[in-house]
Structures are given as structure tokens and as C-alpha cells.
Amino acid sequence: MRHLREKIEQRKKQSLYRHRRFLESAQSTQPVINGKSFLAFCSNDYLGLANDHRIKAAFKSAVxxxxxxxxxxxxMLGYHASHKKLEEAxxxxxGRSSAILFSSGYMANLGVLSSLLSRHDSLYQDRxxxxSLIDAGRLSRAKVKRYQHCDYQDLQRLMSADQSEYKLLVTDGLFSMDGDLAPMAELVAVAASMSAEVMVDDAHGIGVLGKKGKGSLELAGLDQQQVPVLVGTFGKAFGTFGAFVAGSDELIEMIVQYSxxxxxxxxxxxxxxxxxxxALNLIQTESWRREKLQLLVxxxxxxxxxxxxxxxxxxxxxQAVMLGSAEKAVEVSEALWQLGIVxxxxxxxxxxxxxxxxxxxxSATHTEQQIDRLLDALADICKRVDNET
Ligand SMILES: Cc1ncc(COP(=O)(O)O)c(C=O)c1O
Known part of the structure; x- marks a missing residue:
């Protein structure tokens, strides 16, 4: 076990050690940690639905x-009428022909890529x-090529040298660590010119983006024909748990047979x-959540x-606040923690x-005052840290 200890120590030396803080309350913008209330900016509960009373009531009544x-x-008789109802909704x-539920977004991505691709195919991934997409690509055994972030010209350059019979391009819709949007219209145009198909993982976009909350494809005005494979998750804007894949009847049938x-x-x-x-009902009817979120952003x-x-x-x-070194990021995060901000x-x-x-x-459940409190804290801390270096 000595090599395990060495690997863990290495993480600590490089300021890369991770630890788990545990939550003693519901997920919220003001969670309780170690008996103390904090102001948090770290959940993906973008619409504030994770502790919504109507979602809890629906859950309890179903239980x-x-x-x-x-x-x-x-x-094996684990496909329930409730699953089917949600898939149809x-x-x-x-605006897709069919959908299928998965237990998580990670599993949905593994399931789709490994059933769609074989070692004769090519998979193009944004860097x-x-x-979960990177791991799914490895598992699929396809030839994986990674293009520069959001760079559709780089994608075109890579694709034009490719003789594979089947080519699939996959991208996050809204990137999970930078929060920027994939240039969907341009990516789809490149893929179409190269006879490649397109898949979007819109885990962070669905519920949040677009007037109706349909995500990055609503923003870009793209449909099932242009983007045949759409993945979404429920652990973020929906405030629940699990994921889905949506597309043609053949795609869903393929997943049932092979995933x-x-x-x-x-x-x-x-x-x-x-x-x-x-939650889907609230996403459709309570558009004020998206509007308020946008004001706060x-x-x-x-x-x-x-x-x-x-x-x-x-x-x-x-929103990413770029700090460069791991040491600096840890120092700023710790200083925020001391001020009660996570x-x-x-x-x-x-x-x-x-x-x-x-x-x-x-999240839509933050207040303007909380955003200002965070900005004030960042102003003080960043000035101090910059003066020290
Ligand atoms: C883009 C993206 N896809 C997939 C996942 C995985 O989803 P889940 O948490 O449901 O496994 C995440 C999130 O954590 C994500 O950010």
C-alpha cells in the first residue's frame, strides 16, 4: 500500500489534494456545514428546484x-410506467421522436458512445x-480526435483527413468548467459538410438556456435532424437525479439493444x-427562474x-474566475471559506x-445582495493575494 500513500502525498504537495466537506442541510444557496450556515456558489441547482415543495410532494406521493x-x-421488469411517462414528456x-432514461449522465454518455461506435469509426471531441465523454470515447474503441476548444476550423482540418466510414462529433452544449457555449451552428455546418453526425451533451444547458428552457439547441435553432443525439441530465437544473438521451426511434431502440x-x-x-x-413541468411554466438567473449572472x-x-x-x-496556479486557487477559496462563502x-x-x-x-435562488457580497469578498481577497506575490 506504500505506493497509495505516495500518490496521496503527491497530491498534497502539488496543492491538488481534494477533500469532501459534508452538508448537513438540503442543497441550497445557504447550506449548513459543520453546524454553520454558509453562502454557497457551488451547486448545479441553477433554478433552485432541488428542495422545491412540489417536487418533494410528487416524490413522496410516488413513493x-x-x-x-x-x-x-x-x-428485467424494471421499466416502470412512470419512466415511460417521463420519457414521453x-x-x-x-421536439424529439423518443427519449430514454439513464441512472446518471455519466452512464448515459458511456451507453451512447459505446453502442454507437466501433473501432472502425472516428469520434471528434472538443478538448x-x-x-464522462472523454471516458466514454475511450470505452467506445473508436479512433478519438480532440479538436481545440470551440475551434470548428481545427475540427474541419482534422475531419478532412479522415477516411472513416462513420464519424461522430460530440460536444458539451454549455461547458461545465468554463461555462461558455459551443458554437453549435458552425460545428453542425462542418459536420454536415463532412457527412459526420452530431451529439450534444447539454447537461448544463437544458432548463437554463433558451426562452423555453430547451437548452443550447433552442438558442442555436437546431433540431433532431441536425443534431441527432441529445443528452441531458436531471441532477442540475431539474434538481433531481438521473439523465436521458433523446433522438430518433432507431437511436433509442439501438440503446435498448446494445447499451x-x-x-x-x-x-x-x-x-x-x-x-x-x-420538475419538467416547473421548467416549462416558471420562466421567471431563467429570467432572474440571467439578471444575477x-x-x-x-x-x-x-x-x-x-x-x-x-x-x-x-462563471469562472481564472487564477492560474493551483496554489492561488486554493488560497482564494480558503480565504472565502473564512468569510463564510463556499x-x-x-x-x-x-x-x-x-x-x-x-x-x-x-442559482435563481441567490439574491442581488449575495452576488454583491461575493464580489466585495473577491475584491479584498484578490488584492491581498496579488500583493503577497
Ligand atoms: C457535461 C456533463 N455531462 C455529464 C455529466 C454527468 O452527469 P451526472 O452527474 O448525472 O452523472 C456532467 C456532470 O457532472 C456534466 O457536466
Whole structure:
């Protein structure tokens, strides 16, 4: 076990050691940690639905009717009427033929890429795609090529030298650590000119982006024909748990037949599907949440600009404050913690070397005063840290 200790010590020496703080309250902008209330900017509960009373009521009532555990995989009588109802509602909301539920976004990405691709195919990934897509690409055995972040010309250059019969391009819709948007229209145009298909993982966009909350494809005005594979997750704007893939009937049937992370795992609890159905209803009817979120995001962006903080090119709820070294990111995060504000430092290997940052995530349930409190704290801390160096 000595090599394990050495590996752990190495993380500590490089300021890359991670520890888990535990939450003693519901997920919220003001969570209780170690018996103390904090102001937090670190959940993906962008619309403030994770503790919503209507979603909780839907969950409880479903538990009373259909129990907790599904007790079987989907193909072994674990496919419940509640799952089917949610799949149909998602497909209708997103203007797609069909949808299928997965237990998590990580599993959805593994399931789709490994069932769609073989070793004769090519997979094109944005360099900053989420880890689950990177891992899924490896598992698929396809030839993987990574293009520069959001650089569709680089994509075109790589694709034009490719003789593979089937080419798939996959990108985050809204990038998870930088919060910027993929240039969907340009990516789709390049893919079309090269006879490649497109898949979007819109884990952070669905619910949040677009007037109707349909995500980055609504913003870009793209449909199922242009982007045949769409992945979304419920653990973020929906405030629940799990994920889905939406597309043609053939795509969904292919997943049922071939996707190992769909077939060989216990199906999600049906009560989660009922709670998620309620969340979908709120996403559609309570557009004020998206509007309020956008106001708060704009307030943060303008304040950060006035302070001269270096950010990413984001107009969404994920705002990066770029700090460079892991040491500096940890120092700023610790200083915020001392002031009762929680924002974890994001460091390699989650992000590339020398791009450590604070990942500020904003929710519709934050207030303007809380955004200002964060900006004031950042102004003081960053000035002090810069003077020390
Ligand atoms: C872009 C993206 N895809 C997939 C996932 C994984 O989703 P889940 O947390 O449901 O496994 C995440 C999140 O953590 C993500 O950011």
C-alpha cells in the first residue's frame, strides 16, 4: 500500500489534494456545514428546484404508491410506467421522436458512445468536453480526435483527413468548467459538410438556456435532424437525479439493444421519474427562474469586470474566475471559506495545467445582495493575494 500513500502525498504537495466537506442541510444557496450556515456558489441547482415543495410532494406521493427501489434492470421488469411517462414528456418538450432514461449522465454518455461506435469509426471531441465523454470515447474503441476548444476550423482540418466510414462529433452544449457555449451552428455546418453526425451533451444547458428552457439547441435553432443525439441530465437544473438521451426511434431502440450501461444496471427509482416530471413541468411554466438567473449572472459579470477579474467567455450560470496556479486557487477559496462563502477551487486534472480557477455557479435562488457580497469578498481577497506575490 506504500505506493497509495505516495500518490496521496503527491497530491498534497502539488496543492491538488481534494477533500469532501459534508452538508448537513438540503442543497441550497445557504447550506449548513459543520453546524454553520454558509453562502454557497457551488451547486448545479441553477433554478433552485432541488428542495422545491412540489417536487418533494410528487416524490413522496410516488413513493407511497410504487415504493422506493426499482429492484430490477430495465429489461428485467424494471421499466416502470412512470419512466415511460417521463420519457414521453421529455421527447415532446424537446421536439424529439423518443427519449430514454439513464441512472446518471455519466452512464448515459458511456451507453451512447459505446453502442454507437466501433473501432472502425472516428469520434471528434472538443478538448474541454466533460470527463464522462472523454471516458466514454475511450470505452467506445473508436479512433478519438480532440479538436481545440470551440475551434470548428481545427475540427474541419482534422475531419478532412479522415477516411472513416462513420464519424461522430460530440460536444458539451454549455461547458461545465468554463461555462461558455459551443458554437453549435458552425460545428453542425462542418459536420454536415463532412457527412459526420452530431451529439450534444447539454447537461448544463437544458432548463437554463433558451426562452423555453430547451437548452443550447433552442438558442442555436437546431433540431433532431441536425443534431441527432441529445443528452441531458436531471441532477442540475431539474434538481433531481438521473439523465436521458433523446433522438430518433432507431437511436433509442439501438440503446435498448446494445447499451451496456442501460442494460446491466438497476433502473432508477420510479419516484425519481415522477419528481422529475414535476420538475419538467416547473421548467416549462416558471420562466421567471431563467429570467432572474440571467439578471444575477449579468450583475456578477459586470461586477467581476469592474474588479478586473479574469473570467471565461460565459453568459450562463457557470462563471469562472481564472487564477492560474493551483496554489492561488486554493488560497482564494480558503480565504472565502473564512468569510463564510463556499466556492471550491477547480484544479488539474479537472481543468488543464495553469488554468486553476474558482467555478462560481449562480442559482435563481441567490439574491442581488449575495452576488454583491461575493464580489466585495473577491475584491479584498484578490488584492491581498496579488500583493503577497
Ligand atoms: C457535461 C456533463 N455531462 C455529464 C455529466 C454527468 O452527469 P451526472 O452527474 O448525472 O452523472 C456532467 C456532470 O457532472 C456534466 O457536466
Amino acid at each position: 407511497d404508491r410504487v415504493g422506493v427501489g426499482m429492484g430490477a434492470s430495465a429489461l 421529455l421527447a415532446e418538450f424537446l 474541454l468536453n466533460h470527463a 451496456r450501461s442501460y442494460i446491466y444496471t438497476t433502473a432508477p427509482p420510479p419516484a425519481i421519474a415522477e419528481a422529475t416530471l414535476m 449579468q450583475r456578477f459579470i459586470q461586477g467581476a469586470k469592474q474588479l478586473g477579474l479574469s473570467g471565461s467567455n460565459s453568459v450562463g450560470p457557470i 466556492i471550491p477551487a477547480i484544479r488539474p486534472p479537472t481543468v488543464p495545467e495553469n488554468s486553476a480557477r474558482l467555478r462560481v455557479s449562480i
